[in-house]
Amino acid sequence: MAGDATRPRKVAVDLMGDVIEDRRLLSEALPRRVDRLAPEDRARAQRLAVMALRVADRADRMLGPHLTRRPSPRVMNILRLGTAEICEAGEAAHGVVNSAVEIARADKKTAGLAGLVNAVLRKVAEDAGKWPGLPVPRLPKWLRKPLVDDYGKAAVEAMEAAHYAGAPLDLTAKGDPAALAAAVGGELLPTGSVRLAAGAQVTALPGFQAGDWWVQDAAAALPAQVLGAGPGEAVLDLCAAPGGKTMQLAAAGADVTAVDISEGRMARLAENLARAGLAADTVTADALTFEGGPYDAILLDAPCSATGTIRRHPDLPHAKDGSEFPGLFALQEKLIDHALGLLRPGGRLVFCTCSLLIDEGEEQLRDALARHPGLAVDRAALARPGIEPGWIGPEGGLRLRPDYWADRGGMDGFFIACLVKPA
Numbered sequence: 001m002a003g004d005a006t007r008p009r010k011v012a013v014d015l016m017g018d019v020i021e022d023r024r025l026l027s028e029a030l031p032r033r034v035d036r037l038a039p040e041d042r043a044r045a046q047r048l049a050v051m052a053l054r055v056a057d058r059a060d061r062m063l064g065p066h067l068t069r070r071p072s073p074r075v076m077n078i079l080r081l082g083t084a085e086i087c088e089a090g091e092a093a094h095g096v097v098n099s100a101v102e103i104a105r106a107d108k109k110t111a112g113l114a115g116l117v118n119a120v121l122r123k124v125a126e127d128a129g130k131w132p133g134l135p136v137p138r139l140p141k142w143l144r145k146p147l148v149d150d151y152g153k154a155a156v157e158a159m160e161a162a163h164y165a166g167a168p169l170d171l172t173a174k175g176d177p178a179a180l181a182a183a184v185g186g187e188l189l190p191t192g193s194v195r196l197a198a199g200a201q202v203t204a205l206p207g208f209q210a211g212d213w214w215v216q217d218a219a220a221a222l223p224a225q226v227l228g229a230g231p232g233e234a235v236l237d238l239c240a241a242p243g244g245k246t247m248q249l250a251a252a253g254a255d256v257t258a259v260d261i262s263e264g265r266m267a268r269l270a271e272n273l274a275r276a277g278l279a280a281d282t283v284t285a286d287a288l289t290f291e292g293g294p295y296d297a298i299l300l301d302a303p304c305s306a307t308g309t310i311r312r313h314p315d316l317p318h319a320k321d322g323s324e325f326p327g328l329f330a331l332q333e334k335l336i337d338h339a340l341g342l343l344r345p346g347g348r349l350v351f352c353t354c355s356l357l358i359d360e361g362e363e364q365l366r367d368a369l370a371r372h373p374g375l376a377v378d379r380a381a382l383a384r385p386g387i388e389p390g391w392i393g394p395e396g397g398l399r400l401r402p403d404y405w406a407d408r409g410g411m412d413g414f415f416i417a418c419l420v421k422p423a
C-alpha cells in the first residue's frame with residue numbers, strides 16, 4: 001500500500017500515462033483515476049499531473065544526459081514527475097525520490113528499474129541548479145510547425161513562455177466589475193474582467209453562493225461583449241454549454257436561447273444559470289439541425305481544437321496530434337452557414353473559437369465572406385474598452401494570443417469576428 005505522500009504521486013503518474021501514452025485528455029481520464037481518493041489527494045494528484053505535463057519537455061532535457069537509453073513509458077513518467085517536483089516545485093529531493101522508488105517497486109513491470117529511478121533522480125537533484133537555464137518547454141512539432149508558419153518563431157516562443165507561466169483566475173461580474181474587483185481583492189482588467197492569482201479557492205470567494213460572478217478567462221469574456229446584445233433582443237447562443245457566454249448575454253437583458261448538443265454540459269449550464277439567478281431558454285440539440293428564429297443576434301462559440309487554452313490545459317499538446325482537427329474545421333464551416341440562416345436580415349453573428357490555428361479563425365472568416373455575398377464584417381463591434389487595435393487583423397477579426405498582456409498574466413488564445421447579414 002502506497003504511503004500518504006506517494007498515493008497522489010502514483011495517481012499523477014497514472015494520469016500522465018493516460019495522457020501521453022493513451023492520448024486521453026485529463027478531463028476524460030480524471031474521474032476514473034481519482035474517484036477513490038480523498039478530496040485533498042485528488043486535488044494534489046491533479047496538480048502534480050498538470051505541473052509535470054506542463055514541464056515534460058524540460059524534464060526530458062534534464063533527464064537525457066542521465067539515461068543511456070530511454071526506459072519504458074511508465075518509468076519515464078515516474079522520472080518526469082520526480083524531476084518536475086524537485087526542479088520546478090522545489091520539493092525536498094529525499095521524499096520525492098523515495099516516493100518515485102516506491103511507485104516503481106509497486107508494479108512488477110517497473111520494479112526492476114527502481115534502482116535506476118533512485119540513481120537518476122539523485123543525479124537530477126544534484127543538477128537542479130541547471131533547471132532555470134534550460135529552454136522553455138516547447139510545443140510538439142505537429143502544433144509548433146503550423147504556428148511558426150503563421151505567426152513566426154519569436155511569437156511562438158512568446159506563446160510557449162505564456163503556456164509555461166500558466167493562467168491566473170479570471171471572473172466575469174454579473175453586475176459592476178469594479179465593485180467585484182473591490183469585493184474579491186482582484187485586479188480590474190481593461191476589458192472588465194476581474195483577475196486573481198492562480199490557486200484562489202473559487203467557492204470561498206465572496207459572492208460565489210449568491211452567483212454574483214462566474215469563472216471565465218478574460219479572452220473568453222470578449223465574444224459576448226463584441227456581440228453587444230441589448231435588453232429585449234432575441235439572441236441565440238449556439239454551442240452554449242457550460243454557459244459562461246449565455247450568462248453574459250442574459251445579464252445584459254437579452255432574451256437568450258441556449259443550444260448545445262451535450263446533455264451533461266447542458267445540465268451544468270442550467271445549474272450555472274440558476275446559481276447566477278439568470279434565465280434563458282435551454283435546448284439540447286444539434287446546432288446543425290436546430291430550427292428557430294429569426295434571431296436579432298447569434299453567438300456561435302464553435303467546437304474547436306482548444307489550442308488557445310493550453311496554458312490552462314497543458315495535457316492537450318500531449319493528448320492530441322492534430323489528426324481530428326480537419327473534421328472540426330469542416331463542422332465550423334457548416335455551423336456558420338446554418339447560423340446565418342437563423343439570423344434576421346441585418347442581424348449580427350459573432351463567430352469565435354478558443355484556438356490559435358488560423359484554419360479556425362482568419363481562414364473561416366475569409367471563406368465565410370467568399371461563400372456569402374453581401375455578408376459584411378462589423379469592425380466597429382471591436383471598438384471596445386481594452387481591445388487593442390493591433391489585435392485586429394486585416395480581415396477585421398480579433399486575434400487574441402496567450403502572450404498578450406504577458407506582464408498581467410496573459411489571456412487565452414481566441415479568434416472573434418462579428419458578421420452582419422445583408423438587410
Ligand SMILES: C[S@@+](CC[C@H](N)C(=O)[O-])C[C@H]1O[C@@H](n2cnc3c(N)ncnc32)[C@H](O)[C@@H]1O
Binds near residue numbers: 301
Ligand atoms: C467551446 S465549447 C462552448 C463553451 C460555451 N459557449 C461557454 O461559453 O461556456 C463548445 C460546445 O460545443 C458543443 N457542440 C459540439 N458540437 C455541437 C453541435 N453539433 N451542436 C451543438 N453543440 C455542439 C459542445 O458540447 C461544447 O459544449
